[in-house]
Amino acid sequence: MNTTVICGAGIAGVATAHYLKKLGSTDRIVLVDRAQPLSFTTAASGENFRDYWPQRCMQDFISNSLKLIRELDDDYETLFSFKQTGYEFVSQDEDREIFPSDDISNDEGARAIQRILSPCLHATRPYLGDNIKQVTQITQAGSFDVYSLGQYLYSQARAADVEFKQVTVGNIEMSPDGTYALSLHQGNEASILKANTLILAGGPLTPKLAACLGIKLPLLSYLQRKIVLNDPLSIIPRDMPFTIFADPQHLSWTDEEKVAFSEDAELQWLLNEFPIGLHIKPESDSQIKLGWAYNRKSEQTEFTAYDDESFPDVVMRGASRFIPGLAQYIENMPTPITQIAGYYTRTAENWPLIGLLQENCYTVSGLSGYGTMAGCAAGELCAQTILDEQLPWYARNFDPSRYQDATIMAEIAAISSDGQL
DSSP: OOEEEEEOOSHHHHHHHHHHHHTTOOSEEEEEESSOTTOSTGGGOOOEEESOOSSHHHHHHHHHHHHHHHHHOTTHHHHTTOBOOOEEEEESOTTOOSSOGGGOOSHHHHHTEEEEETTHHHHHOTTSOTTOOEEEEESSEEEOOHHHHHHHHHHHHHHTTOEEEEOEEEEEEEOTTSOEEEEEEETTEEEEEEESEEEEOOGGGHHHHHHTTTOOOSOEEEEEEEEEEEOTTOOSOTTOOEEEEOSOBOOOOOHHHHHHHHTOTTTGGGGSOBOSOOEEEEETTTEEEEEEOOOOOOOOOOSSOOOOTTHHHHHHHHHTTTSGGGGGGTSSOOSOOEEEEEEEEEOTTOOOEEEEEETTEEEEEOOTTTHHHHHHHHHHHHHHHHTTOOOOTTHHHHSGGGGGOHHHHHHHHTOSOOOOO
């Protein structure tokens, strides 16, 4: 019996194992990960989904993934806490086209977007500041429990005889016959696992795995953060949808603070313009979750991410720009604060890498910030590729060989928005 080894037991690796078995693979399939399944990048997921993307390939890819989630079980809404509550993008400029018409990939995408202008918007959204002049809704969006989804896929895979080994991959070598030998470590014990087919699905650790084979992937990792904290003043309504600030901004500082920051090289970044995408939503009965992917410095992946003491203050100041009631928390931050850090591992264009790297070696990687919603379609596409099934049209856009395709490179060059939040 041939053996397929999947390096990485996050949502991408687990989904790939599930769909390999679902589509008829007769191989022995082994998931390997240094941690328990779904406990690294997947555990830091924002657990949100949106059936909208600026490019048609991503739009159809995500739409298919959400369709696959719905097909997993008739009771998917209960099993995965699947809720379609919408996203709302807010802006201080009523004339701004938050989603340029050129970026709307099809009629369905256009119908999923609704625009509301001031003064109508404040009657039903009193928490928004008077400076907010428009709300653009994505109606086909919401949230679900990624851990429940991942556990479902994992249990299905295990029931189909997929194995799991909690080990560290020390090295990977390719043999002349096109098979692979993985050096595994568990405590003081070492072993070799042979693979006829190898799949690299290690999230932010995937570039290190590929480097063992002399493969340099076009991936960079950016550590991004979210916080969860109490909302004792009930500033955020429990039924507020996932809300995103669609404008860049400079944080509000006193003149004295501006001078102090300008004279300190380590703090000058606080005076920079911050990007769009700060988002907030209610969490549980009395908490709120805020995130802002403003880090633009890539870094080497560490298995344990450090806390950033400045992040809660920065994100609260930014959020108070469009929900002014939150300014009350800037100098009196509710505690405890739970900080969630995870890597956005992405290509420059923010499309995933799914396909063949070299003989009998594949990857499912680069699912930066959208692995939750894309996991099922990513796993299915990898399985279809390995098993020589008919591929969806967008497969060519995500194949690692796309950088040698002039037509696809022209599409990438024309991207005006990469869809990252």
